[in-house]
Amino acid sequence: MALLEASGLSKTYGQGRSRVEALHGVSLSVWAGEAVAMMGPSGCGKSTLLNLIGLTLPVTSGQLLVRGEPAPTRERDRARLRNEFFGYLHQEFAIVESDTVAANVTIPLEYARPRVGRRQRLERARRAVESVGLGWALRRRAAELSGGERQRVAIARALVNEPHLVIADEPTAALDLATAREIVTLLLSVRQRGASVLVATHDPRVAERCDRVVAMSDGRLADDDSEVLAAGTPVDATPTDPAPTVSGNHGSE
Numbered sequence: 355m356a357l358l359e360a361s362g363l364s365k366t367y368g369q370g371r372s373r374v375e376a377l378h379g380v381s382l383s384v385w386a387g388e389a390v391a392m393m394g395p396s397g398c399g400k401s402t403l404l405n406l407i408g409l410t411l412p413v414t415s416g417q418l419l420v421r422g423e424p425a426p427t428r429e430r431d432r433a434r435l436r437n438e439f440f441g442y443l444h445q446e447f448a449i450v451e452s453d454t455v456a457a458n459v460t461i462p463l464e465y466a467r468p469r470v471g472r473r474q475r476l477e478r479a480r481r482a483v484e485s486v487g488l489g490w491a492l493r494r495r496a497a498e499l500s501g502g503e504r505q506r507v508a509i510a511r512a513l514v515n516e517p518h519l520v521i522a523d524e525p526t527a528a529l530d531l532a533t534a535r536e537i538v539t540l541l542l543s544v545r546q547r548g549a550s551v552l553v554a555t556h557d558p559r560v561a562e563r564c565d566r567v568v569a570m571s572d573g574r575l576a577d578d579d580s581e582v583l584a585a586g587t588p589v590d591a592t593p594t595d596p597a598p599t600v601s602g603n604h605g606s607e
C-alpha cells in the first residue's frame with residue numbers, strides 16, 4: 355500500500371475571469387522510504403500539488419488516500435493529520451526571527467493532539483535541533499543565525515514530529531551550493547527511519563539525489579504515477595547514489 359496516493363487531483367483557483375485551472379487530474383503515489391522530486395517550469399502547478407497533498411489546500415476534484423484512507427474533509431481532522439503525518443519545509447524558511455530556535459522548532463508540537471507537554475516539547479526540539487547540528491543554538495534567537503543555519507532550523511521543525519512524509523517546496527532556492535547540499539542530505543536522511551520526501555525543485559542537483567523524479571508541465575504530470583524505484587534504496591544520499599528514475603521530459607526548464 356502506498357503511503358500516499360493521489361488520483362485524478364484537480365485544482366481550480368478563483369471564478370469567472372480570474373479562474374485558473376492549476377492542476378488537471380494528477381495522479382501520484384508516494385511509497386514509504388522513498389524521496390520523490392517534482393520538476394517543471396515555474397507556474398506549472400508544483401506548489402499547488404504539494405499543498406493539496408499536504409492538506410493545506412482543499413482539492414477541487416479527485417481523491418487523496420493517506421495510508422489507504424481517504425483524506426478527511428473536516429478541518430479539525432485535517433489539522434490533526436497535518437500535525438502527525440506531515441512535515442513541511444518551505445523555500446522562504448518561515449522562521450520567526452524574533453523567537454529562539456527552540457520556540458521555532460516546537461511550533462508543530464504545540465498543535466499536536468493528544469497534547470504534548472511543555473517539557474516533552476522542549477526535549478523533542480532539543481533532539482531535532484541536535485540532529486541538524488545546531489545543538490549550540492537552541493537558545494539563540496533565529497535572527498542571530500545565518501541563512502543556512504535558519505534553513506537547518508526549518509528542517510528541525512519539519513522533523514520534530516517525526517513525520518511520515520516531508521513536503522518540501524524549493525528548499526534550496528535561496529542557498530549557496532555547499533549549504534544546499536547539506537540541507538538536502540539532512541532532508542533525505544528521514545528515509546533512514548522509513549519516512550518519505552516529496553520535494554518540488556528547479557535544481558537538478560537536488561532531483562538527482564532523489565529516488566525518483568516526476569516531471570510536471572501545465573498542471574499535468576508527464577507520466578502519472580510512473581515507475582518506482584524499489585523502496586529501500588540507499589539512505590542518506592551521497593554523490594555516489596545511483597541515478598534516479600526519471601519520467602517524462604523533465605529538466606527542460
Ligand SMILES: Nc1ncnc2c1ncn2[C@@H]1O[C@H](COP(=O)(O)OP(=O)(O)OP(=O)(O)O)[C@@H](O)[C@H]1O
Pocket residue numbers: 367368374375376394395396397398399400401402403
Ligand atoms: N492562490 C492562487 N490564486 C490564483 N491562482 C493561483 C494561486 N496560487 C497559484 N495560482 C496559479 O496556479 C498556477 C500554478 O501555480 P503554482 O504556484 O502551483 O506553480 P509552481 O509550479 O509551484 O510555480 P513556481 O515554480 O514558480 O513556484 C499558476 O498559474 C499560478 O499563477
